Amino acid sequence: MKPFISSADSHFILRQARSVMNGHLKVNDAGVLGAVEELAAERAEARLSDTPAEFMELIGQVAEVRNEESFDRFREQLLPFVIAFPELTEHRLKKLFPKVKKLHPPDLSSVEWRDISYFGWNDLGAARKYLVWEREGKLHAKLGQFRPSGKKGVCAICNGLDEVGLFLSETRHSGGETYTKRGNYICVDSEMCNRRIDEQERLDRFTETIGK
Template identity: 30%
Template sequence: MRPLSEQDIRNSFINCSKGDASRLPIPRDLDERPWADLDFLGWRDLGAPGRSYLVTEHADRLVGVALRSASSQRGFLHRSMCSLCLTTHPGSGVSLMTARKAGAAGREGNSVGVYMCTDLTCSLYVRGKKVPEAGLRFEETLGMREQIDRMVANLSAFLGGLYA
């Protein structure tokens, strides 16, 4: 992924108003992000539990999505798998992230959801740059490039649902 500026990020959001996009918190460490290893930029709103944001290239343009997740505490023995990168995590390491649809459907309250790594670092898990805390990645016969392509396709399918 190419490095993004704060203005790139704010201009990319498709499921919130321009006013909301202008007020949302942007990560302060943009210059320090491992851009070459990211397929999307994801971050949580530290001031509002349950709010997260994701920005990526989709359909030849930059797309930003405001996400919400339920705050549920699951036991450490409970494991869930991310639908994007197929990493498993204990407890609340995977969350159902929902996004209001773009346009009229979103204004009517329609949304789509996907189970994702709560920390939104799927790209780093797939590349082996980050190890899930007490979670695991299954050993696969697919190479890293195929795993990355699968993750990007899973993300693309989720984002495509925002327009349907």
């Protein structure tokens, strides 16, 4: 079966699995645990109701997660159904950022492309952050000024609470002669940010704003 769910969908399902796991680690009341399991399964199934029976059978196992070992096993079973982000190479990144003379991307060999909704990294020496995302089958890229704030805040991409920094990018108006600077606070750690993305729409709104 070909992959057919998004990374955001998988993170939503895994969040339900983790809620069941945390319930079993912290709660002893059988009635409460049963309610947690039932709610997690309902949420996961409702998110992806119109899917093959084989996949729905797997989703039903979200209520059986008990510890980190079973959580990891469930995640490994889920990953083959996830559509991977287009795999990036250093050469491809240089083509996406043609105006950057010295591009310093991170180690790409360790990236799990099925785990991300966008690709981002920091060049703190140059006070920059680079973002790459996909829309309608095409890759888009944007670099912006970026400095970590040293404080926790709500990220405009994942809506999670973590250390954020102001991502400030320039947007060219039609005609190409005037620019507007747009800024928003996003996670310093793009890998952790991706793990929290369970709503693609929020990422789409952010990238539409900076991509104009």
